Amino acid sequence: MTQGRSAHLDTFARDHLPPRELQPEYLFTLPELQFPPQLNCAAALLDGAIARGWGERPCILAPGLRWTYAELQARADAIAHVLVEDMGLVPGQRVLLRAPNNPMLAACWFGVMKTGAIAVATMPLLRAKELKQVVSKAQATHALCDLALAEELQLARPDCTTLAQVRLFNDASPEGLEAAMARHLGKPFTAVDTAADDTCLLAFTSGTTGVPKATMHFHQDVMAICACWPKHVLRAEASDTFIGSPPLGFTFGLGGLLLFPLSVGASTVLLEKPTPPALLDAITEHRASVLFTAPTTYRAIAAQAGERRLSAAQGGPLRKCVAAGEALPAATRKLWQDATGIAIIDGIGSTEMLHIFISADEEHARGGATGTAVPGYVACVLDERGQEAPRGQVGRLAVRGPTGCRYLDDERQASYVQHGWNLTGDAYLQDEDGYFRYQARTDDMIISAGYNIAAPEVEGVLLEHPAVAECAVIGVPDEERGEIVKAYVVLRAGHEANDTTVRALQDFVKASVAPYKYPRAVEFRSELPRTTTGKLQRFRLKV
Numbered sequence: 001m002t003q004g005r006s007a008h009l010d011t012f013a014r015d016h017l018p019p020r021e022l023q024p025e026y027l028f029t030l031p032e033l034q035f036p037p038q039l040n041c042a043a044a045l046l047d048g049a050i051a052r053g054w055g056e057r058p059c060i061l062a063p064g065l066r067w068t069y070a071e072l073q074a075r076a077d078a079i080a081h082v083l084v085e086d087m088g089l090v091p092g093q094r095v096l097l098r099a100p101n102n103p104m105l106a107a108c109w110f111g112v113m114k115t116g117a118i119a120v121a122t123m124p125l126l127r128a129k130e131l132k133q134v135v136s137k138a139q140a141t142h143a144l145c146d147l148a149l150a151e152e153l154q155l156a157r158p159d160c161t162t163l164a165q166v167r168l169f170n171d172a173s174p175e176g177l178e179a180a181m182a183r184h185l186g187k188p189f190t191a192v193d194t195a196a197d198d199t200c201l202l203a204f205t206s207g208t209t210g211v212p213k214a215t216m217h218f219h220q221d222v223m224a225i226c227a228c229w230p231k232h233v234l235r236a237e238a239s240d241t242f243i244g245s246p247p248l249g250f251t252f253g254l255g256g257l258l259l260f261p262l263s264v265g266a267s268t269v270l271l272e273k274p275t276p277p278a279l280l281d282a283i284t285e286h287r288a289s290v291l292f293t294a295p296t297t298y299r300a301i302a303a304q305a306g307e308r309r310l311s312a313a314q315g316g317p318l319r320k321c322v323a324a325g326e327a328l329p330a331a332t333r334k335l336w337q338d339a340t341g342i343a344i345i346d347g348i349g350s351t352e353m354l355h356i357f358i359s360a361d362e363e364h365a366r367g368g369a370t371g372t373a374v375p376g377y378v379a380c381v382l383d384e385r386g387q388e389a390p391r392g393q394v395g396r397l398a399v400r401g402p403t404g405c406r407y408l409d410d411e412r413q414a415s416y417v418q419h420g421w422n423l424t425g426d427a428y429l430q431d432e433d434g435y436f437r438y439q440a441r442t443d444d445m446i447i448s449a450g451y452n453i454a455a456p457e458v459e460g461v462l463l464e465h466p467a468v469a470e471c472a473v474i475g476v477p478d479e480e481r482g483e484i485v486k487a488y489v490v491l492r493a494g495h496e497a498n499d500t501t502v503r504a505l506q507d508f509v510k511a512s513v514a515p516y517k518y519p520r521a522v523e524f525r526s527e528l529p530r531t532t533t534g535k536l537q538r539f540r541l542k543v
Contacts, residue, residue: 004037004195007116008092012139013199013216016409018417024404025420030376032227033402039196041222042113045262046073047191054238058267060103061241061286067103069262072110074185075103079111079144081184082177087142087165091116091192094138094202096163098131098153099146100124100272101248104169104177106258108144109248113200113219116192117142120202120214121249125514128155133212135160137408138202147171196220202408203251205351205452214408215352224402225255225355226263228376233345233359234320236290238265241317243283244292245274246450252324255355256292266290276300283310287317294325294450296481298336298344306339313341324349324356325450326482327438330367346370348397348438350424352405352416358436369435370428377401381430386419389429394439397428446475448483451516455485455538458519461512462487465505467495472528473519474541487519488541490528497524 008014017023028034046069049055055070067075083089095112097119099105112119120138122131131153134140143166145153150168157163169177194200201217230236242261246253248270261268269286271278274293280301282288289312298321310316321336321344328346337343347359348370358379360371373379380388381395389395398421405422407413416423427439446453455473462471470490475483489505491497502522509518529540 007192007194009090010092018413022413024417035196035220039219040191040194041219042110043191054265061269075107076110077189078181078184080114080189082180094118094140096120096140096143101270114191116194123249128152131156132159203351216406221403229356229374230260232375233361240266240289242290243269243288290320292322295328295332296449299332302335302339311340326447354403394429397424397426449481453517484520486521
């Protein structure tokens with residue numbers, strides 16, 4: 001792994017990296033993965049685009065808006081000046097970013113990168129309770145937040161003792177970020193000369209306990225994911241226009257809707273509310289050619305995509321479609337291909353690995369299989385003894401590559417990384433042709449419509465309701481969403497097991513945590529299955 005001269009004046013991230021012996025073995029086998037010791041990903045991606053003569057190309061598209069590469073750079077530079085000169089930011093400090101997918105969020109992300117600080121991107125649906133956990137874990141000192149999402153951050157702020165500076169954007173007031181940017185527009189900002197192995201991103205993922213884990217990614221990690229899967233599997237071109245639904249706070253979305261298009265000189269469409277109808281309309285309006293979304297969405301829009309003749313083979317703009325975030329059912333793959341003629345590019349990635357590490361392009365895609373290891377990565381299936389399992393045997397998926405799991409000061413590092421391998425928490429088998437086929441999650445994580453939901457977190461919220469004596473939460477199969485959250489609830493005396501109580505519990509969860517985590521099914525029980533020592537046996541609820 002590249003060792004550079006750190007630019008971090010605030011050494012929090014480096015001080016809290018996992019010990020080297022608990023980190024995975026890294027592989028830099030491809031020529032394009034030979035990074036210099038000093039590397040800033042914003043300088044490489046954005047300033048590099050200008051240096052290559054791409055300044056006047058369209059870069060960021062949104063309803064009623066079109067920024068060129070030069071315009072994105074100018075805004076990122078202005079934001080960097082505001083952060084450093086007006087807000088006192090120093091390299092290595094953590095900046096919370098909070099917004100739906102929009103151009104200003106993209107500019108803020110690159111602005112933070114240029115300062116040598118660390119971006120802490122958050123999902124738009126997070127509530128105050130969850131934001132407090134993120135700020136506390138990251139020891140975030142600054143925040144840039146969309147005015148539309150400011151309420152929950154303001155509710156969290158009294159408990160966020162490290163958060164000294166907050167600026168709101170898409171805010172026309174004199175105190176807003178745009179007003180501060182106006183004083184710096186036209187002033188170039190030279191990207192801080194960060195080490196390739198300086199942390200630039202803290203991406204949060206929910207653990208099975210519901211306590212958030214922060215994954216630490218370096219500048220070279222950002223460039224590595226641009227060099228592997230996009231180049232060898234996606235093979236997009238400068239003429240492409242990317243579009244999709246995953247939030248930029250989700251590493252699937254960060255790569256697919258910001259990093260990858262910029263790495264090839266393409267443009268990207270950012271939608272604040274990418275509902276299926278809005279996504280279909282925007283594909284047509286912007287002539288989008290590369291689509292990133294979850295299998296659930298492909299299933300929801302397949303019929304209309306066919307009717308609208310959106311694929312290139314039908315005379316439309318769409319030529320490449322990517323699915324990740326949850327397992328792609330063979331039936332969904334077939335449904336989409338029948339409707340559009342496009343074979344979905346499937347892939348599995350993780351927040352810990354930053355992006356996709358197993359995939360297959362259109363030519364090599366197979367129904368029911370995720371694919372093979374992406375160039376730059378190696379993968380295998382391990383048995384219960386930690387040895388490579390025979391082909392056809394189900395075991396734990398293990399991966400190595402140029403990226404890997406580094407939890408911020410978290411004892412769960414020792415579970416994810418073992419003997420140099422990243423253990424993703426997925427059960428897979430590898431067939432005789434070397435294709436990896438997904439079987440299930442190996443923990444209590446529920447993956448619903450591409451969202452990761454920790455069962456114990458939902459249980460913790462339900463237990464705060466006065467009607468709930470005990471509860472257990474599991475994922476149950478669902479044709480449309482892959483899985484849905486189901487809660488088994490034992491009520492306290494005086495409360496009735498009826499539809500009114502179901503709705504009350506659902507609304508309570510929606511008001512406490514991100515709404516996508518609420519239990520779509522609730523079943524009342526007189527007791528829950530437990531061991532003789534009182535430990536909940538979730539597996540008995542799944543039969």
